[in-house]
Every structure is written in C-alpha cells, then in structure tokens.
Amino acid sequence: MPELSPEPIRLPRLLPVPAAVPAADPAYDEPTPGDEAPRTYGSLALARGGGPLVIGPSGAVPDERRLRGLGQAMAEILCGRRPPATVQDRLSERAYGELIRAGKMIDTPRPPMVGAPHVQQSSDGVVEMCLLVHCGPRSHALALRLERRGVQWLVTDFETA
Numbered sequence: 001m002p003e004l005s006p007e008p009i010r011l012p013r014l015l016p017v018p019a020a021v022p023a024a025d026p027a028y029d030e031p032t033p034g035d036e037a038p039r040t041y042g043s044l045a046l047a048r049g050g051g052p053l054v055i056g057p058s059g060a061v062p063d064e065r066r067l068r069g070l071g072q073a074m075a076e077i078l079c080g081r082r083p084p085a086t087v088q089d090r091l092s093e094r095a096y097g098e099l100i101r102a103g104k105m106i107d108t109p110r111p112p113m114v115g116a117p118h119v120q121q122s123s124d125g126v127v128e129m130c131l132l133v134h135c136g137p138r139s140h141a142l143a144l145r146l147e148r149r150g151v152q153w154l155v156t157d158f159e160t161a
Contacts, residue, residue, distance in 0.1 A: 061127050062146075062153055067117045070155070071131040075112040075142055078160055079135060080104035091155045092147075098158070105160055108135035114142070127153065133160075 070090060076082035077099065084099050091099060106112065112135040119129045125148040133140040145157040 061121055064117060067129055068114060071114045071117055071142060075114050075133045079106045079108050079112050081111060095155050095157060106135060106140055110136055
C-alpha cells in the first residue's frame, strides 16, 4: 500500500488575465418617435402615463382588462389608498369633483380587489359597468358610467354601496 504524504496537494494558481478589449457596442442613436417603447402597466391598477381609454374601431367598447384596471383604481381611491389625481385624465370634470368631495367612502382593513366587470352598452357612446369590490369581511359594489368624448372614454358618474 502506498504511503500517504502529510503535505496537502498543491492546486494550480490562477494567473491574472490581461484586460480584454471591451466588446464593441452598437451605435446608440437618438430614439425616433416610432421607436418608443410600448406602454406597460406597473403594479398599480393604472400606472402613470398609461394614457386615456382610447376607442378602437367605430363603436368599440374598451377592453375588459382596461375597464377592470379603471375600476380597481377607483376602488383604491374610494378606500383612501391612492390619490385621486392618478385618474384625473380618465374622469370628466364633474365626476372628478365628486370624487374629490367623496373622499374615503369605503373603510377596509386590507387593499381592495375588484372582480370582473359586468359591462352594458346602453346606447351608442355610453358604457355602464358594475364591479364587486372585495375588501375584507364585507364586499361593496361600484358602478361607473363612461361616455365617449371625442376619441376617448371618460367616467362621467360613479356610485358605490
């Protein structure tokens, strides 16, 4: 049987590597208006700069996802967890004034979460929706009326119970 040496085995040493030439980066030109990154939503229901609810083809209703996001933002405002200014561009002047005067209408121990919107198009250019707002042991209802003004939809009235 071979004898074991009490000395540890020497490992190869790492040698310093000379600084490599940095990889060539592509030329960065000034962004053109068409190269704008797509708008994405953040963790809030409506991220700043998300833009107004713009209509698609003639008579098209905004998609359910954007309507739910608007309902979520309204619920957060009515619970006092979001400033009303975040939805100012999505409300008519009268509705925004009512929202400011209403203040905190829903008392809840946790952040609100809205269900899927129930949408009805009562007439051309008018959409009404209601949502169930889950916020703890008691749920609330939130109703919104949107009207088409030019090329965007604006909340003209809201109600909660």
